[in-house]
Amino acid sequence: MSSSEDVPERTAPVVLEASGIRKSFAGVHALRGVDFRLRAGEVHALVGENGAGKSTLIKVLTGVYQPDDGQLSYLGEPVSFTRPAAAQEAGISTVYQEVNLVPSMSVAHNLYLGREPRTRLGLVDFRRMRRAAAELLTDLGIDVDPLRLLGTLGLGVQQMVAVARAVSTEARVVIMDEPTSSLEPREVETLFALIRRLHERDVAVVYVSHRMEELFQICDAVTVLRDGRLVHSGPMYEMTRLELVSTMLGRPLTEVRREGTTAFGGEHETGSTALLRATGLSRRGVLGAVELSVKPGEVLGLGGLLGSGRSETVKALVGLQPLDSGVIEVDGRTVRKGSPAAAIRAGIVLVPEDRKAEGIIPHLSVRENIVLAALPRLSRAGIVSRARQDEVVATFMERLRIKASSPEQKVNELSGGNQQKVMLARWLAMSPKVLLLDEPTRGIDVGAKAEVQSLVDDLAAQGLGIVLVSSDLEELVEGADRVVVLKDGSSVAVVTTPSVDAVMTAIAEENAP
Amino acid sequence: NPEGGPADPGASSGGGQQVTRTQDAGGPGCSLQQYGVEKIDLSKAVVGFSQSEKEANPFRIAETASITAEAKKLGARLITTNANSDLGKQISDIQSMLAQGAQLLIVAPLNSEGLEPALRAAREKKVPVITVDRKLSSATACKDYLTFIGSDFVDQGRRAGEAMAKVTGGTGKVAILLGSSGNNVTTDRTSGFKDYLKASAPGLQIVAEQTGDFAREKGQQVTEQLLQANPGITAVYAQNDEMALGAVTAIRSAGKKPGQDIKIVSVDGTRNAVESIVAGEMNAVIESNPRFGPLAFQTAQKFYGGESIGSTVIIQDKSYDSANAKAEVANAY
């Protein structure tokens, strides 16, 4: 849509406007006077590094936070939303960054919570709800049983459900905070089709993503934040991808130009004997038969569609997913199954996919989160040594460029991307032999992404075996030396010279019945 | 409730067993006909006993032991239940015993009100109910229940007042250690005591009333606090022996002489308390006699024997003081 005949749209009526928004949390200034203007029918990209203030701005716009200063106006009227409910009633529906649905309830319930269809008696009409849900889901190409408990679904599906919920209301504004962070190309396409439909209905969309190519595909206008300040706002077509990146990072073009789409180098020097070998991993109803092996210095990619069992596989490798059968060996020695401790001792570690639920300990500081796993080795006779902790923490915060007011800041106060880096730090601090990364660059900005990707290269170069799960195909093929393709919980193909097409076809073939 | 201190149940069904007075609330008393039940042979009968609180203190232990012992003596089959201080449970206990075919019920009520549903059930099944140790206040004898056998708590309070006047010489500052609040034993022992002081010992001034929950530790802690707040205290009236014994330790640790600097009077008559009178650390104890077994079954036999029974049978409560403690300590429970 970002082609020139859309230019007039810049004069379309302003639906939502924020001016001079300030918001700070204990110590941190998240927003320092931001202006934001959203026009009817436009798809407005909101971009910025991790911690730039995107999510905070969104939470201010939707009544989750009250701004310390500044005004909001909606449809020309000055407003102040005191609760998210208020914003939604006004017609602003939002997909927040961390999936925010109720895991203990069914997909259908989650779609219709708060607006369940009711019978004449005012009772919830489950039959209608289920039917509506089923239609909505198939309409969005999400193949999932509406009665299934949301918590049992992969993060990707959950994200699609969240989107479905947001767009199924008669909203004038739809805000999406990194909706694609764990979506497959296929789902991304579905989502874009959806956004185009919204665009036709003259609904305004705010779109946050760290995937540059997406922005240029779908957005008309862009607003760039840096360190809580507005640094640019204007039509999308006026900017090249490089310009955008350099405005975001605040680094000169020349510096940015060097980085390609991803920061991965070429082939890795791989050892000859397998470092990690898994054979016949299976679990009734979850994993069929997964075979894979990683050599020292090799990056092995796991490909597949949503729910193909990649996360299950990597969880199984570190003993977090019970197995009915299968053998896991490191350096030829068998690792006791179903025991995370054993896996860690053997040197296999996993950076999990779901940061919020499986990663961070919210109330603890960045420091404590980083050293958590390494605590035993950082202490003598059960007494922890603060000095050794600070050493490790300092190293990794510096090496991963973790943005926090201090190591003592609570980790749940960090931006999504920075939390992800903390997770990486926790596991690198264990100096593992095999590193399993489930969506390692999920929700982290281009800069950080490049850092993480080159980090992966370095680690491989140091002789680690790495298993990479990524729903970002480009990342997958450029990063991995080989890609194992999974389907319905079984490894079905190995792509030895990975390219997007190769992997795509591998998946496609296996999909064709 | 009134309790505390080690006792040996063995001694319990034994001595100290006379009736002081029986009252007929007007009327000729209560006979089989009036109560409307058939005659049964106790030695073959199923008798139900509903205890109100855990056998976790001398009073309850002695009471249950006394009734079980007497039932065995007569060869009656005894079913026992314990309400664990839960009124609802006491009601279902009684109903459950009726369901199990109890023909005579001995009930130690948890509270002086609130047993109506159980009594109603017994009446429908024409099963006579003898209440022991606590009088039901609004229920009527010979109608809702056969008769009440037990102590008069108000009178215990009055006699405690008497004893207090005696040991203090009628003047001083008194602290009262109340039993658990909401419990009518507490209420009665308080009113009896206060009324006596008002009437006959105006020189005794009540400076504090705090609950010690009938427990020794609580009695000790409360006394410690009170002694510091008003050092002028010269006497303690504890509504059971346990709290009194707690007070003794508290007074000692405050560097005063229990029994001398501060006089102590309490109610119950447990072995420990009587022993501390002998030791000169307490001054007087009014007994609350738990040995209802013999009297209860005698009454039942008279009743089935055709005699008519008074509405209230007051069991005799001894009292111990420095004069008789040494001699009587063996009879304490």
Added chain:
Amino acid sequence: MSAAQDTAARSGRLAGLVQRHGALGVLVLLLVVGGLAFDTFLTAYNLGNLAVQASFLAVIALGMTMVIVSGGIDLSVGSVYALSGVLAAYASRWGPLAALLVPLAVAAAIGLAQGLLVGRAKLAPFIVTLGGLLFARGLLQFITTEGSETYLVPRESAFLQLGQGTVLGVGMPVLIVVVLYLLGGTVLQRTRFGMRLFAIGGGEDAANLMGLSVTSTKVGVYVLSATLAGLAGTMNAAQLGSGVTVIGVGLELNAIAAVVIGGTLLTGGSGSVSGTLAGVALLFVIQDLINQVGGFNSNLQAVVSGAVLVTVVVLQTLLSRTRR
């Protein structure tokens, strides 16, 4: 969706079923065993009495279920129960209606205060309702002058029917329980309010971000719980014909036990009233069986019921394992 997911889903639902009806299973088992062992147990007379006695806890546990589903807890119910009984007896002098409404109003007020502290001020339910427990008990003792007065319901008052009346031989309290549980079940499973309770219990932040009115829902559920406790107390006063001051101590724990045995997770977000009803029945049946067996002294009884509680809960948890 794949066969894998399908079976996963089905086993999920099955587990839910077992979890909800595990208590029922144990209950039936005990009834059968008890019936075979004692001919005085499975009699209409005995069960009828048990049902009436169980009805008060049942009413309280209904409210507790809803609170726990919302991820909270209400420790004040025991005291509110006792307080309402006293108030009912006291108010009965002004006629049956007063005897019914006065306690309910006071109970609701206490619930409202607690609800606001939990919902608005975001205080921990445990501590707030612990305060409620102390406060209500204190208030009770205050209006009965330290528990020395017991107010009686006039013997002819129609109010007594609420506790003593029977319809076709079934006790009034039992009928009330049946009606309340039908209503309660509908509210919890079929209304938006119920859905909100599940949502809040399952993820409060999410519920808030989804635009559900978290605060008012919480306030509502605590008012509901307190009012039901109040009703239970009122029914009890009608049954006893007086406002007894010594009841309701530790009742909250029985209620919680019943709810949990009934398969409701204390972590919130999942539960059912039918399970709770089974849980309540279970507690009373066990109690009566202990009586029927007889011979235990009171201290041993405590040990036994403790052991039974462990067994039941462990069974229950293992049955519902697949759920978590």
Added chain:
Amino acid sequence: MRPGSRAHVVGLARDYGVYVALGLLVLVNLVLTPNFLSVDNLRTQAVQVVPVLVVALGMALVIGTKGVDLSVGSVMALAAAVLPLYLGYGPVLAVVICLAVGAAAGVLNGSLVAFVGVQPIVATLALLVGGRGLALVISGGQLREVRNPEVRELGSGSVLGVPNTVLVAVVLVVVVALLVGRTTFGRQLVAVGGNPKAAEFAGLPVRRVLVGVYVISGVLAAVAGVLATARLGASDPSRLGELVELSAITAVVVGGTPLTGGRVRVLGTVAGAVLMQLITATLIKNDVPASVAQMAQALIIVAAVLVQRERGAA
């Protein structure tokens, strides 16, 4: 945040709320209560707070893991019941056995929670009911005088004017504080409370930590039972430690440890326990009737947590 700014003040109030409340209460007493500042009085309060405080220390750890231990009162009773039985073999052995009993109780609770996955409240409720019953069975429901001189000395003796029981409590406070702040166990405990799933993913020995916490709570409860018994000079299983679980939980929460787990404040807990003790003392010393006392207590508790509540940022 700028010092002196409103946010700053609120923040302080939140972190030090319990100390503020404590200060206020002391002031009130200076006015109301005769000879409040007397050494004797302070000693009395210190001595009386010991059992609750010791129990609360363990409770704080349990609460730190999102749990709660209702069985502490019954465990106190169990310890009290067991103590006299073994005094024959010398006080040390007897006490050790009591602690072992506490540990055993902890193992039971902990296993139910960690391995079976029973909800803490209910898991420990069973022992609350059964434990006291067992204690009474052991003691035949009888209160027993404890005449053993060492035990009596432990209860009533003092060093340089500081009562022995208080010394024990102080030592325990220090130990627990170090345990929480300086040991791997302590940090892992907090992590488990903060996000059990993440802790498991990080390879922490979640179950061992949980069991450990309940064992510590059990042992501390047993210690409290021994100290209380020593002080009373009698073992009273039927009444000892009744409702102590509620006082302990209150002390912990008022002390600023959230029931939602993930944080433990040891000094706050001490302050909380002392606060509760002072409230009781104040009400008794000024001869407030039980009814009013209870209502006052309720209001003060709620007020105290209200001051230090987390402001609700979603």
